[in-house]
Amino acid sequence: MDDKDFDRLTQRELEVLRCAAEGLKPKVIANRLGLSERTVYTHLANAARKLGASGPGEAAMALARREALGPHAKTTERVLPVAPGIAVLVDLLVPEMSGRRFNDLDIAHRLIVIVSRAAMIAFILFAIASLVRNIGDLIAHAA
Numbered sequence: 001m002d003d004k005d006f007d008r009l010t011q012r013e014l015e016v017l018r019c020a021a022e023g024l025k026p027k028v029i030a031n032r033l034g035l036s037e038r039t040v041y042t043h044l045a046n047a048a049r050k051l052g053a054s055g056p057g058e059a060a061m062a063l064a065r066r067e068a069l070g071p072h073a074k075t076t077e078r079v080l081p082v083a084p085g086i087a088v089l090v091d092l093l094v095p096e097m098s099g100r101r102f103n104d105l106d107i108a109h110r111l112i113v114i115v116s117r118a119a120m121i122a123f124i125l126f127a128i129a130s131l132v133r134n135i136g137d138l139i140a141h142a143a
Contacts, residue, residue: 021064
């Protein structure tokens with residue numbers, strides 16, 4: 001996909017695709033832009049078709065790469081440096097963050113998302129460990 005492909009998109013298709021590239025779900029995009037959810041799906045499908053993408057997800061990722069690395073990138077954006085182990089964790093917890101550039105506000109928001117998701121995972125693991133321990137106690141008492 002090159003710049004000529006993106007020039008074929010309407011302003012509305014670009015707007016919807018940008019929201020998808022941010023990781024927003026179609027229902028949220030519809031609410032944000034004052035559209036029906038069906039219209040959002042139509043714009044995403046049209047954009048993917050015009051770009052020759054296999055689907056809206058690929059089209060959104062292509063737009064994210066283009067705008068983060070292309071001529072329209074903001075000068076305030078910078079790559080968030082991460083250690084390899086942290087990068088794997090980031091990819092798992094916030095896949096839309098992988099390999100992109102972010103401004104400071106985006107970084108703060110993504111870090112909040114990472115921390116909240118990590119806390120949720122820790123809580124679930126703690127609950128599973130407690131459940132396993134309780135099952136072990138039940139088996140020990142039954143024997």
